[in-house]
Amino acid sequence: MPEGHSVHRIARQFKVNFVGERPAVSSPQGRFSEGAAMIDGREMTDARAVGKQMFLEFDHSDWLRVHLGIYGAWDFAGDVRVDPTIQIHGYTPGHSKLGQTGEYSRPDGAVAKNISALDRDGEDSVTSIGAPRRARVRMAEQDSEREDRRAFPPDPVGQVRVRLLTETVCADLRGPTACEVLTPGEVDKVLQRLGPDPANENTPAERDRFVDRASAKRTAIGLVLMDQSVLAGIGNVYRAELLFRAGIDPHTPANSIDRAALEALWDDWAELLDIGITVGQMITIDGLEGADYDRALRERDERHWVYKLEGTPCKRCGTNITLEEMGNRKLYWCAGCQH
DNA sequence: CATCGATGTTGAG
DNA sequence: TCAACCTCGATGG
Numbered sequence: 021m022p023e024g025h026s027v028h029r030i031a032r033q034f035k036v037n038f039v040g041e042r043p044a045v046s047s048p049q050g051r052f053s054e055g056a057a058m059i060d061g062r063e064m065t066d067a068r069a070v071g072k073q074m075f076l077e078f079d080h081s082d083w084l085r086v087h088l089g090i091y092g093a094w095d096f097a098g099d100v101r102v103d104p105t106i107q108i109h110g111y112t113p114g115h116s117k118l119g120q121t122g123e124y125s126r127p128d129g130a131v132a133k134n135i136s137a138l139d140r141d142g143e144d145s146v147t148s149i150g151a152p153r154r155a156r157v158r159m160a161e162q163d164s165e166r167e168d169r170r171a172f173p174p175d176p177v178g179q180v181r182v183r184l185l186t187e188t189v190c191a192d193l194r195g196p197t198a199c200e201v202l203t204p205g206e207v208d209k210v211l212q213r214l215g216p217d218p219a220n221e222n223t224p225a226e227r228d229r230f231v232d233r234a235s236a237k238r239t240a241i242g243l244v245l246m247d248q249s250v251l252a253g254i255g256n257v258y259r260a261e262l263l264f265r266a267g268i269d270p271h272t273p274a275n276s277i278d279r280a281a282l283e284a285l286w287d288d289w290a291e292l293l294d295i296g297i298t299v300g301q302m303i304t305i306d307g308l309e310g311a312d313y314d315r316a317l318r319e320r321d322e323r324h325w326v327y328k329l330e331g332t333p334c335k336r337c338g339t340n341i342t343l344e345e346m347g348n349r350k351l352y353w354c355a356g357c358q359h
Numbered sequence: 360c361a362t363c364g365a366t367g368t369t370g371a372g
Numbered sequence: 373t374c375a376a377c378c379t380c381g382a383t384g385g
Binding site: 022026072087088089090091092161162197198248255256257258302327349350 | 365367368
């Protein structure tokens with residue numbers, strides 16, 4: 021799925037295109053007709069992401085909670101506005117770059133240099149930022165933007181669980197694991213079961229919350245990082261890549277890891293997440309520039325250290341990358357680099 | 360064109 | 373522990 025970064029991107033798209041509007045809400049597929057009727061025509065007053073969950077608020081009271089699960093996706097259509105803080109890459113024939121992103125500044129004031137490579141004209145790598153334009157924008161595991169010549173609003177394609185529709189924009193949800201209307205109290209209950217999310221609050225206190233929860237567990241750190249009640253938003257890709265970057269063996273019991281090392285994990289996660297939100301790709305190899313960076317945008321193998329690279333030599337030490345099962349998921353790591 | 364597998368979670372057993 | 377959820381790109385014949 022979409023790990024945490026995608027959900028933050030989608031929430032930003034809702035902020036820009038729907039908050040302040042009174043969308044018509046329906047369930048073309050029918051499986052969410054009752055819930056849709058509860059929020060139909062009401063004003064969307066907030067859009068938030070916490071970990072992998074998104075919450076859309078209506079009339080400052082009820083919330084639509086959406087979890088994309090492993091293959092859920094949102095499709096935006098119509099005159100779609102792209103949030104100025106995010107980039108969307110995709111093949112868009114004849115579509116020149118609409119905006120310059122320049123260097124990308126992080127909340128701490130530092131500048132992530134490898135992002136600046138985006139300001140170049142690319143044949144099939146396009147940075148899309150700017151005014152609303154007629155487009156189809158898919159927000160899922162892999163975001164994309166295409167021209168859209170269909171009439172507006174488009175006929176629902178496939179099983180659309182929810183459609184939100186304003187005069188100018190349409191958002192279709194398909195394949196979610198969760199889609200329900202909640203009261204504020206019910207939302208609180210969900211949030212209580214979620215750990216901190218550095219994209220919402222990256223403070224020493226929040227970092228301590230993570231470190232406290234993690235160091236209370238003797239479970240393998242590879243499992244703890246996937247536990248959404250410890251740290252919200254990490255999935256299978258970021259887990260593998262974060263542990264490689266930290267040089268930590270995924271089997272290490274969390275409670276045997278230094279506080280300082282756990283703090284460093286939080287900091288690194290905050291940084292990777294930030295890049296993921298901005299770029300729309302899980303770029304977990306640092307310092308790529310120019311053609312290398314462009315290649316990383318297109319090819320998964322070029323942006324990761326270990327994920328789905330089993331059997332190939334580690335890019336750092338040459339040891340073959342290991343694949344094993346951990347917690348019903350595939351775990352990729354380098355026995356040469358991670359101890 | 361059929362089949363597989365996935366960046367996730369829930370809930371039955 | 374494992375199937376179900378229900379989508380779709382990648383893979384193979």
